[in-house]
Amino acid sequence: MGEIIKFLIYAISMCAIELVINSLYNRKSITDNAGRNEFHYVLKIPGALKYTCMAFFILGLCMFCIFFVFKLQNNPTVTNGHLWMCLGVMAIGLLGIIRASKWKIAVNGNQMEIQRLFRKSIVLQISEIERVEIGKKNQLLLYASGKKLITIDFLTENYEYLEETLKRNGRECETFSVNNVLEGLLW
Numbered sequence: 001m002g003e004i005i006k007f008l009i010y011a012i013s014m015c016a017i018e019l020v021i022n023s024l025y026n027r028k029s030i031t032d033n034a035g036r037n038e039f040h041y042v043l044k045i046p047g048a049l050k051y052t053c054m055a056f057f058i059l060g061l062c063m064f065c066i067f068f069v070f071k072l073q074n075n076p077t078v079t080n081g082h083l084w085m086c087l088g089v090m091a092i093g094l095l096g097i098i099r100a101s102k103w104k105i106a107v108n109g110n111q112m113e114i115q116r117l118f119r120k121s122i123v124l125q126i127s128e129i130e131r132v133e134i135g136k137k138n139q140l141l142l143y144a145s146g147k148k149l150i151t152i153d154f155l156t157e158n159y160e161y162l163e164e165t166l167k168r169n170g171r172e173c174e175t176f177s178v179n180n181v182l183e184g185l186l187w
Contacts, residue, residue, distance in 0.1 A: 004071060007083045011064050014090050018057055021094075021101050039165075041158045043105040053096025060089030105152070107165060114150055122149070126169045140166075 064086035070078040099117050106113045107126075115121040124144060131143040138154040140162065152159065166172075 003080065004068075007064075007068065007080075007087070010087050011061070011068075011090070014057075014087070014094055015061065018094055018097060021097055040108050041106075041161045043107070043152065043159065043162055044157045045100045045103055046155050046157060050097060050100035053093045053100060055093070057090050057093030057097065060086050060091075060093060064090065105150075105162070107162065110169065116150075126165060126171065129166070129171055132166055132171045 064083060067078050067082040067086060071083065102115065102117050104115050106115070110126045111123065112126055113121055113123045129142050129144050129149070130146070133141040133143075135141055135151070140152040140154075140159070142149045142152070152162065
């Protein structure tokens with residue numbers, strides 16, 4: 001019986017974390033979109049990804065509830081592995097929701113603030129960006145201080161605003177090619 005309570009506590013705590021993150025995300029999204037124009041905007045992970053992760057979380061929760069009821073009825077076909085698998089699916093969805101809620105790039109005029117998941121945020125001027133490349137999958141690769149700063153997927157919300165801001169500030173995009181990589185390796 002103690003093991004069943006442990007599983008129930010895990011599931012309830014993941015639901016509580018998801019609810020807190022969801023409420024914080026909804027509150028932030030209202031302020032992020034306020035006053036958006038080509039000089040002040042926020043790049044965010046697409047909403048479809050967040051909702052896909054939420055679907056994983058809900059799927060794991062539904063499966064957990066079903067298997068938990070069968071486990072309480074002492075059904076011999078339901079094992080602890082079923083419950084662990086459901087908690088794993090819930091955890092994958094929860095981690096995706098956390099990433100989608102935390103990661104963003106706020107651009108205010110010529111200043112950029114990059115908020116990443118597990119590292120502290122970076123504030124820099126767009127003039128500090130040394131090089132901009134367009135990767136094989138149309139993602140933007142930004143370089144500063146001689147190293148890659150961040151990769152921005154082309155499906156990111158407000159991606160086109162960032163491209164225009166970079167062009168306006170003289171940071172033309174270099175197209176990624178195998179020849180550029182080979183030249184860099186040879187020289």
